[in-house]
Amino acid sequence: MAHEGRPTANTGTPARPAPVSGTPTSTARPSIAIRTPGSQGRGLRSQAALGLSASGRKPAPGPNATPHARAAFRTLDSRRAAILTPHRARRRSLRETRETPRSLLLNLGRVLAPTTEPITTSSSSPGSARSSETRNADTILEDDDDDEEELPKRPRLSLPLDADDDDDSPLRPHRSAGLEDENFTMQSIELPRRAATEQPRLSLASARMSDYYFNANELRSEDVGIDSGFFPQAGAFEEDNVDFDAEAYDRLDSDAARADMGGRYSDFGMVIPDNMNESTFVMVPQVQESPAHQPPPDGDDESMGENEPFDPWDGGDDDMPPNPDDDGEGGGDDDDQGHLSRLEDRSVSPDGGRSSPRPPETDLEATSSNKDASSGGKVTKRGKKLSKYGIEYPSLPPAVVKRLATTFAKTSGSKGKISPDALKAIMQASDWFFEQLGDDLQAYAKHAHRKTIDESDMLTLMKRQRQTNAQTTPFALAQRHLPRELLQELRMPPPPPTKRQKKGNAGAEGDEDVT
Amino acid sequence: MAPGQKLYPRGTVKKIIKAHSNCNVSKNVDVTIFLDYVLFMQTLMKEAAIESKQGGERGITARSVRKVTEKTLAKFKG
Numbered sequence: 001m002a003h004e005g006r007p008t009a010n011t012g013t014p015a016r017p018a019p020v021s022g023t024p025t026s027t028a029r030p031s032i033a034i035r036t037p038g039s040q041g042r043g044l045r046s047q048a049a050l051g052l053s054a055s056g057r058k059p060a061p062g063p064n065a066t067p068h069a070r071a072a073f074r075t076l077d078s079r080r081a082a083i084l085t086p087h088r089a090r091r092r093s094l095r096e097t098r099e100t101p102r103s104l105l106l107n108l109g110r111v112l113a114p115t116t117e118p119i120t121t122s123s124s125s126p127g128s129a130r131s132s133e134t135r136n137a138d139t140i141l142e143d144d145d146d147d148e149e150e151l152p153k154r155p156r157l158s159l160p161l162d163a164d165d166d167d168d169s170p171l172r173p174h175r176s177a178g179l180e181d182e183n184f185t186m187q188s189i190e191l192p193r194r195a196a197t198e199q200p201r202l203s204l205a206s207a208r209m210s211d212y213y214f215n216a217n218e219l220r221s222e223d224v225g226i227d228s229g230f231f232p233q234a235g236a237f238e239e240d241n242v243d244f245d246a247e248a249y250d251r252l253d254s255d256a257a258r259a260d261m262g263g264r265y266s267d268f269g270m271v272i273p274d275n276m277n278e279s280t281f282v283m284v285p286q287v288q289e290s291p292a293h294q295p296p297p298d299g300d301d302e303s304m305g306e307n308e309p310f311d312p313w314d315g316g317d318d319d320m321p322p323n324p325d326d327d328g329e330g331g332g333d334d335d336d337q338g339h340l341s342r343l344e345d346r347s348v349s350p351d352g353g354r355s356s357p358r359p360p361e362t363d364l365e366a367t368s369s370n371k372d373a374s375s376g377g378k379v380t381k382r383g384k385k386l387s388k389y390g391i392e393y394p395s396l397p398p399a400v401v402k403r404l405a406t407t408f409a410k411t412s413g414s415k416g417k418i419s420p421d422a423l424k425a426i427m428q429a430s431d432w433f434f435e436q437l438g439d440d441l442q443a444y445a446k447h448a449h450r451k452t453i454d455e456s457d458m459l460t461l462m463k464r465q466r467q468t469n470a471q472t473t474p475f476a477l478a479q480r481h482l483p484r485e486l487l488q489e490l491r492m493p494p495p496p497p498t499k500r501q502k503k504g505n506a507g508a509e510g511d512e513d514v515t
Numbered sequence: 516m517a518p519g520q521k522l523y524p525r526g527t528v529k530k531i532i533k534a535h536s537n538c539n540v541s542k543n544v545d546v547t548i549f550l551d552y553v554l555f556m557q558t559l560m561k562e563a564a565i566e567s568k569q570g571g572e573r574g575i576t577a578r579s580v581r582k583v584t585e586k587t588l589a590k591f592k593g
Contacts, residue, residue: 386534387534388535389535391534391537393530393531393534393535395531396523396524396527396531397527400523400524401556404556405556405560405575408556408557408559408560409563409574409575411557412560412561412563412565413564414564415573415574417574417575418575419574419576419577421577422563422574422575422576424577425577425581425584428581429559429581429584429587429588430552432584433588433591434528434532434552436588436591437535437548437551437552437591438531438532438533438535439536441538441544441593442537442538444593445536445538450538451538452538452539453532453536453538453539453544455541455544458547458548459547460593461551461593462547462551464593465551465591465592465593467551467554477550478546478547481550481557482549482550482553486549486550489543489546
């Protein structure tokens with residue numbers, strides 16, 4: 001390294017450059033001439049410009065170089081590299097740590113198989129006379145090549161896609177199976193109670209799987225076909241029918257799936273008699289009691305048909321705890337379920353034949369209307385609302401709210417447009433705000449044993465809301481947010497009471513004018 | 516910044532507060548109350564604008580307002 005700095009390397013150095021200069025090759029010459037310039041940086045730059053390696057030489061000494069020259073080049077290169085590599089201390093330390101296991105292996109290999117050579121692949125350069133270090137480098141490179149070769153294997157993630165196709169087919173049966181399992185479990189839970197009551201009905205179990213077909217057929221015995229049972233409903237109640245049809249078809253599928261899965265079905269077959277009892281039991285009381293319970297058969301049939309799709313599952317479950325006699329209760333439940341839809345349907349298409357089911361519906365209607373009244377009970381006839389103290393109060397006029405909202409919406413960056421829905425929401429929010437404000441102010445006033453909400457209450461409130469603090473006085477806020485007319489009347493923060501009185505009078509007059 | 520030149524309905528505000536608090540309201544409190552309301556509206560609209568922007572909506576919608584209302588009310592709880 002010392003001799004590199006010298007201006008004339010070929011003349012002065014006896015030890016190192018001797019072989020180099022001794023070699024008459026043309027390749028060694030320029031490298032020496034380049035190496036001579038003073039600073040290393042300059043030399044590096046010029047070498048880079050000449051297309052030489054960073055070590056300052058051509059990578060290989062050339063075929064003509066003597067072994068001595070090669071060795072000299074190698075040592076020089078290694079030294080240069082050692083000098084010129086940045087952070088060499090760090091690298092060296094890393095290298096050592098990194099190579100320790102490998103060096104162990106290498107030593108072992110040298111001892112055990114001194115004559116073997118690394119298997120040279122076609123990709124690796126055929127340098128047979130390389131040192132162990134270069135061999136190491138080669139092995140590393142080969143490893144890298146292997147990794148790169150392995151890379152293309154990764155994108156074979158497409159395999160799962162094929163698996164998905166396979167998955168799809170199992171999925172469908174699985175869903176229905178799950179549904180069935182739920183239903184069956186529910187039914188199976190019910191089993192023990194039902195089983196004792198009616199066993200002769202077991203014969204019905206044979207046709208069983210279509211639970212509610214059964215019901216429908218039995219309930220209206222006149223209706224022969226299933227479709228005939230459904231379609232009249234479609235004519236009568238359009239909205240309900242859509243839903244019911246959907247449910248019906250789902251159940252059909254599930255039934256079909258159930259039938260398809262013979263194994264499971266057979267498994268349940270052991271339990272089925274009980275199930276059958278349950279289902280038949282559910283249906284039977286309805287059939288039997290319906291005439292007694294409902295004098296006009298037409299209306300009943302329609303109503304029952306309407307509710308039928310619910311029954312096999314919901315109705316059955318509901319009926320479970322009470323005994324079969326509770327047909328009236330079951331009917332009540334059904335009414336509860338369908339009452340909303342029925343109300344809508346009736347408004348859409350009233351049926352002349354449904355005179356009997358009306359009374360409960362009217363009751364329900366009355367209750368619902370009562371509910372509406374109770375829910376909206378705050379609103380009085382004039383559109384005013386009642387506070388919890390029973391005092392009427394108007395809400396802020398929407399125009400004012402909208403004006404404020406648009407202003408602040410503009411200032412907050414978005415367009416000043418506010419949809420009616422949003423305005424409604426804002427009105428609701430401001431109502432709540434005033435309610436909360438009133439509560440808070442009342443609490444403050446009561447705490448001060450006053451019956452009047454005072455300025456001080458409001459100031460305390462704003463301080464607690466962290467709207468005002470040492471930096472922002474309420475007056476500054478008012479100046480920023482309130483029109484000047486209001487500012488005139490606001491100059492109160494800590495004013496003497498007499499002053500406030502005067503301005504209060506002025507404000508009162510203004511109040512009456514405005515309102 | 517002052518929202519419009521038209522005054523707000525002072526009597527209405529007073530009535531609202533009186534109904535909610537079951538207390539009398541002194542003369543000029545309603546101005547401060549209205550100021551507080553203005554601040555509330557400012558916060559509400561700011562939050563709603565942020566919310567609607569986050570939700571990718573155009574302009575302020577009822578959904579964003581409703582979402583933000585509770586938070587803002589809590590902020591203005593005395």
